[in-house]
Amino acid sequence: MTTDLSAPVVSKTSKSTTTAGRGKRPRPPFGVSAISLIAVLIALFSLIPLGYVAYMTAATGWNTAVGLIFRPRVGELLLNTVMLVVFTVPICLVLGVGGAWLVERTKLRGHRWWAVALAAPLAIPAFVNSYSWVSAVPSLQGIWSGVLIATLSYFPLVYIPAAATLGRLDPAIEQSAASLGLGPWAVFFRVVLPQLRIAMTGGGLLVSLHLLAEYGAFAMIRFDTFTTAIMTQFQSTFNGTAGNMLASVLVFFCLILLLVEVRSRGSARYARVGSGAQAKPIRLPLRHYQIPSQLALLALTVLAFGLPIWFVLRWVFAGGARVWSADEFLPALLQTLAYGTVGAAATIVVGFPMAYLAVRHPSWFSKMLELSNYITSSLPGIVVGLAFVTVSIRMVPGIYQTSGVLIAAYVLLFLPRALVNIRSGLAQAPKELDEAAQSLGKTPLASFLKVTLRLTAPAAAGGAALVFLAIVNELTATLLLSPNGTHTLATEFWSKSSEIDYSGAAPYALLMILLSAPMTYLLFQQSKKVAGQ
Amino acid sequence: MTEQSPSRLPAPRVAASVAPTTNTHLDIAEVTKNFGSQAVLKGVNLSVAKGGTTAIVGPSGSGKTTLLRLIAGFEHPATGSISLNGTTVAGNGVWLPAHKRHVGYVAQDGALFPHLTVGQNIAFGLDSSALDGGRRAVKTRVQELLEMVSLDADMAKRRPHQLSGGQQQRVALARALAREPELMLLDEPFSALDAGLRVATRRAVAKVLNEAGVTTILVTHDQAEALSFADQVAIMRGGKLAQIGNPFVVYTRPADRATAEFLGDAVILNAWMEGSLATCSLGGIPVRRPPAQGLVQLMLRPEQIRIAPDGPIRGVVVDTDYFGPETTVRIKLAPRVAAAGASLAYPGGGEIITIRHWNASITKPGTELCLRVVGEGVAFPVED
Numbered sequence: 001m002t003t004d005l006s007a008p009v010v011s012k013t014s015k016s017t018t019t020a021g022r023g024k025r026p027r028p029p030f031g032v033s034a035i036s037l038i039a040v041l042i043a044l045f046s047l048i049p050l051g052y053v054a055y056m057t058a059a060t061g062w063n064t065a066v067g068l069i070f071r072p073r074v075g076e077l078l079l080n081t082v083m084l085v086v087f088t089v090p091i092c093l094v095l096g097v098g099g100a101w102l103v104e105r106t107k108l109r110g111h112r113w114w115a116v117a118l119a120a121p122l123a124i125p126a127f128v129n130s131y132s133w134v135s136a137v138p139s140l141q142g143i144w145s146g147v148l149i150a151t152l153s154y155f156p157l158v159y160i161p162a163a164a165t166l167g168r169l170d171p172a173i174e175q176s177a178a179s180l181g182l183g184p185w186a187v188f189f190r191v192v193l194p195q196l197r198i199a200m201t202g203g204g205l206l207v208s209l210h211l212l213a214e215y216g217a218f219a220m221i222r223f224d225t226f227t228t229a230i231m232t233q234f235q236s237t238f239n240g241t242a243g244n245m246l247a248s249v250l251v252f253f254c255l256i257l258l259l260v261e262v263r264s265r266g267s268a269r270y271a272r273v274g275s276g277a278q279a280k281p282i283r284l285p286l287r288h289y290q291i292p293s294q295l296a297l298l299a300l301t302v303l304a305f306g307l308p309i310w311f312v313l314r315w316v317f318a319g320g321a322r323v324w325s326a327d328e329f330l331p332a333l334l335q336t337l338a339y340g341t342v343g344a345a346a347t348i349v350v351g352f353p354m355a356y357l358a359v360r361h362p363s364w365f366s367k368m369l370e371l372s373n374y375i376t377s378s379l380p381g382i383v384v385g386l387a388f389v390t391v392s393i394r395m396v397p398g399i400y401q402t403s404g405v406l407i408a409a410y411v412l413l414f415l416p417r418a419l420v421n422i423r424s425g426l427a428q429a430p431k432e433l434d435e436a437a438q439s440l441g442k443t444p445l446a447s448f449l450k451v452t453l454r455l456t457a458p459a460a461a462g463g464a465a466l467v468f469l470a471i472v473n474e475l476t477a478t479l480l481l482s483p484n485g486t487h488t489l490a491t492e493f494w495s496k497s498s499e500i501d502y503s504g505a506a507p508y509a510l511l512m513i514l515l516s517a518p519m520t521y522l523l524f525q526q527s528k529k530v531a532g533q
Numbered sequence: 534m535t536e537q538s539p540s541r542l543p544a545p546r547v548a549a550s551v552a553p554t555t556n557t558h559l560d561i562a563e564v565t566k567n568f569g570s571q572a573v574l575k576g577v578n579l580s581v582a583k584g585g586t587t588a589i590v591g592p593s594g595s596g597k598t599t600l601l602r603l604i605a606g607f608e609h610p611a612t613g614s615i616s617l618n619g620t621t622v623a624g625n626g627v628w629l630p631a632h633k634r635h636v637g638y639v640a641q642d643g644a645l646f647p648h649l650t651v652g653q654n655i656a657f658g659l660d661s662s663a664l665d666g667g668r669r670a671v672k673t674r675v676q677e678l679l680e681m682v683s684l685d686a687d688m689a690k691r692r693p694h695q696l697s698g699g700q701q702q703r704v705a706l707a708r709a710l711a712r713e714p715e716l717m718l719l720d721e722p723f724s725a726l727d728a729g730l731r732v733a734t735r736r737a738v739a740k741v742l743n744e745a746g747v748t749t750i751l752v753t754h755d756q757a758e759a760l761s762f763a764d765q766v767a768i769m770r771g772g773k774l775a776q777i778g779n780p781f782v783v784y785t786r787p788a789d790r791a792t793a794e795f796l797g798d799a800v801i802l803n804a805w806m807e808g809s810l811a812t813c814s815l816g817g818i819p820v821r822r823p824p825a826q827g828l829v830q831l832m833l834r835p836e837q838i839r840i841a842p843d844g845p846i847r848g849v850v851v852d853t854d855y856f857g858p859e860t861t862v863r864i865k866l867a868p869r870v871a872a873a874g875a876s877l878a879y880p881g882g883g884e885i886i887t888i889r890h891w892n893a894s895i896t897k898p899g900t901e902l903c904l905r906v907v908g909e910g911v912a913f914p915v916e917d
Contacts, residue, residue: 432644435607436705438631439638440658441712447632450657454648 039353043372052387056244068245088150096158104166107283119524121304123516125473126153127216128509132308146223152304158203164527165199205261213380215476226250319503332487340471343410344464347418355422385480406481414470418463425459469519558583558748564613575772586749588759591769606631637709637717643701645693652689658712678707699734719751800886804831814866818910829912838888844905860893
């Protein structure tokens with residue numbers, strides 16, 4: 001190589017070279033094509049319930065469908081369901097946001113304890129809550145009872161994201177508003193509340209979807225919704241057209257709610273803008289509101305958590321040793337643990353390709369794949385259950401009422417819980433780390449296993465725990481799809497309480513609560529992390 | 534220059550127009566790369582000598598990081614080829630994945646594995662079963678590498694988040710050096726560090742790489758960093774290499790006006806070229822290899838224009854910016870006056886130029902100054 005100082009020049013010519021691995025064709029990045037294919041298959045699989053509803057509606061014929069949908073019974077169910085949503089969601093929003101504000105933004109005494117206490121009711125399945133309230137007030141029934149139980153069961157779904165968001169809001173924004181002349185209340189309504197929009201719309205949607213999907217809680221107080229009516233139809237006519245049409249209306253209702261949530265979420269940016277360390281939130285003194293605030297939170301916690309626990313324990317003690325029969329109790333516990341573990345593992349495995357595509361190769365394609373699953377998982381368990389019953393009987397009779405079908409239904413219902421966690425974990429393992437490992441001589445597979453998978457594992461485990469919790473408490477799809485002889489904690493609880501054997505049902509309720517408690521705490525902690533990202 | 538004795542400036546080693554010899558370590562030929570419909574690299578040619586240090590510098594989006602990723606094996610070129618030590622590793626139907634290229638890579642933020650300790654990070658690429666002495670040999674190697682990058686042995690037990698930014702980059706370098714790569718790629722490794730730490734880390738890294746005799750390619754958008762770090766600088770713009778040469782050459786004789794302005798402050802004046810003399814408001818300036826005769830653009834570096842009481846050029850201070858060690862002075866040039874009976878081919882005057890001076894007190898706005906030009910200028914054809 002020579003030097004030429006006199007004139008700037010641009011590089012050089014080629015030369016003869018040997019080749020490394022001649023004949024090998026350039027390949028796309030590690031496994032992306034394979035992962036995309038798997039994700040497409042999963043997305044297609046997750047569209048089975050929607051396809052089922054569309055097919056059944058079309059197969060029923062226009063005139064029959066119209067006749068089955070536009071009738072007084074559907075109108076009655078629609079009115080019940082709409083009223084339930086219209087009354088419950090705003091109350092949950094007020095309780096959830098109000099509680100979150102007290103806990104996160106005021107000098108509430110014992111705010112750390114209250115922060116956990118307000119999330120605790122989530123550990124109690126709604127149907128266990130209903131069972132406790134029926135034990136306390138046997139005459140409970142109708143819309144207002146439904147609103148009461150639904151509110152006490154589901155307000156933490158608003159409280160948890162609202163508290164997480166409030167804890168992370170940049171106080172500098174509130175300080176700026178105050179410096180512009182706004183008082184504390186004006187700051188709350190004009191600055192803080194708008195920033196809770198995503199938490200409120202998301203929480204409101206979750207409450208609404210739970211209201212549409214819940215079966216046990218409303219069946220116990222004899223309050224008819226679409227889901228209870230579909231289950232009744234299924235039990236009486238197995239796979240009748242009337243039940244399918246109710247499912248179509250229910251799915252339509254769900255899709256409307258999803259659309260409303262997307263529209264009301266808006267496109268404004270809520271993440272913190274700017275650099276530098278964020279100050280701690282400012283806590284307002286409560287002064288003479290301290291005692292009323294403490295009493296209000298105490299009342300809410302007692303009604304939502306204390307009362308159910310009290311009655312469950314009361315029935316447990318009332319039943320004595322008889323209710324702890326190992327012959328009944330142990331199989332239910334073991335089968336629940338088995339379904340929970342296998343279902344959680346399967347959900348994580350299925351969720352990984354989708355999360356990987358979404359994080360590492362984001363595109364409209366990966367968004368569509370994710371969307372297909374989010375829609376399906378928003379559908380009530382009863383619709384997913386009916387879809388799997390129909391599809392398995394008509395297309396693959398051999399798998400009907402097998403554990404595999406039930407696990408597949410769990411996967412579809414609870415995949416978003418895994419996806420959120422895996423995505424968060426993958427975000428902790430940027431592809432630069434993978435590349436660094438490869439530049440250090442590791443094969444793409446070794447890099448993936450030693451770096452990406454290792455860094456994603458804790459978040460994936462968190463997701464698995466949440467799916468496990470959901471499976472333990474799942475009742476509707478399990479009632480429809482479980483193989484003969486299957487006894488889970490939820491189905492055994494339901495079976496006993498349906499026979500008015502409240503003492504016999506109590507140990508199952510207690511165990512579900514005990515299993516749910518740590519998972520609820522995990523969910524609470526995780527929501528705070530997610531809000532900070 | 535040989536692999537065993539990698540020396541530094543001033544001798545520029547790479548002449549791009551010359552065919553590579555066996556001393557060439559990396560050879561990039563006509564490489565292109567597209568992302569969708571966007572052409573990011575548009576036919577890049579580059580040779581890097583064994584043991585040399587090359588800085589690829591260019592503005593954001595010019596394609597320099599993409600080029601580095603192609604060399605590392607993280608991306609496939611659309612066309613063209615890349616050869617290491619005379620062996621094609623990409624292009625012409627050949628593809629050697631990153632883990633088989635034996636190329637070290639240090640990312641912008643170090644990309645240390647957060648779940649591993651510093652020692653485990655450094656040992657990540659080492660195969661204890663392949664080393665004599667097994668795990669003990671790995672431990673020894675980790676200690677050697679920590680010492681090489683001037684970090685205490687105790688650091689081996691720490692986690693990446695317990696290190697400062699500069700320490701993290703040193704660990705990333707040690708990790709990359711552990712496998713004794715023949716080529717080291719540095720992707721803006723100092724850009725996340727604050728100014729003081731950046732200079733210290735850059736010096737430390739350069740020293741380590743120099744002592745190890747590793748061929749190095751640094752990608753940066755910081756021209757000062759490129760000029761001070763490398764013995765070959767490649768300026769990248771719009772997916773192409775605009776110029777390659779040693780730092781002194783590319784700074785003092787840039788290939789075009791854009792390169793001149795990217796590499797540092799430049800005084801650009803219209804001038805009249807006759808032979809090898811460019812006449813402008815600063816007088817007659819010698820130009821080596823003028824690209825054209827007649828009207829041209831003349832480039833001088835601010836430090837070539839000195840304040841001198843007996844200087845032939847006059848101007849008035851417009852304003853100043855005080856930076857401590859030096860003051861940037863903007864001066865409006867006066868028209869040149871011809872001697873009695875003579876006429877000027879190009880009188881000029883009225884342009885505002887920027888120079889640098891150490892003494893802020895003599896450069897108050899409105900002060901009349903005399904100037905002198907030192908050295909040669911560079912002429913560019915007048916742009917349409």
